[in-house]
């Protein structure tokens with residue numbers, strides 16, 4: 001990654017651990033149609049420029065496309081998988097509303113208590129991260145340390161197996177796309193030279209636009 005300007009990578013929200021780019025909304029080099037609802041950063045490629053989640057919220061509230069201003073902003077950012085709300089827990093939460101990782105959510109269900117009581121309980125302790133999902137392109141954690149895949153890929157694998165009982169799972173891991181994360185681009189599983197070249201291409205475009213000169217430097 002030495003051939004790419006570090007400041008440019010920072011500007012594009014590069015996370016080297018997860019190999020994910022998170023360009024800021026409205027960046028001059030990234031044309032991403034963002035949902036037009038206030039406070040929503042989800043990609044919306046349809047003609048209405050309203051993401052599926054906001055379409056559902058509009059319908060539930062009985063509002064039309066010309067009444068977007070009456071819709072409250074979505075409750076949470078969809079840009080990254082958030083971590084579990086248990087103090088010191090490094091695992092990703094199962095889903096936004098759940099707030100807990102798979103292990104803690106299972107524990108809470110067993111105990112039959114509400115999330116607030118579970119989090120406050122002295123026996124509830126944080127867990128170390130589960131390790132990466134084995135799908136090459138996926139930046140998420142596995143559901144369990146002993147498992148192989150994140151929630152989304154576990155489900156996708158089940159569907160893929162149903163469609164093709166002779167599925168080559170190792171090949172599937174190499175070719176399956178990452179689970180979608182609003183506004184993020186996963187470069188996991190992509191050869192590092194290709195990653196560097198794609199980023200350099202964007203950096204050169206920035207320079208060409210005259211907005212900020214970026215000199216790619218040749219590293220060893």
Ligand SMILES: [Zn+2]
Nearest residue numbers: 035040051054
């Ligand atoms: Zn939206």
Ligand SMILES: [Zn+2]
Nearest residue numbers: 084089101104
């Ligand atoms: Zn947890």
Ligand SMILES: [Zn+2]
Nearest residue numbers: 133138150153
């Ligand atoms: Zn995954």
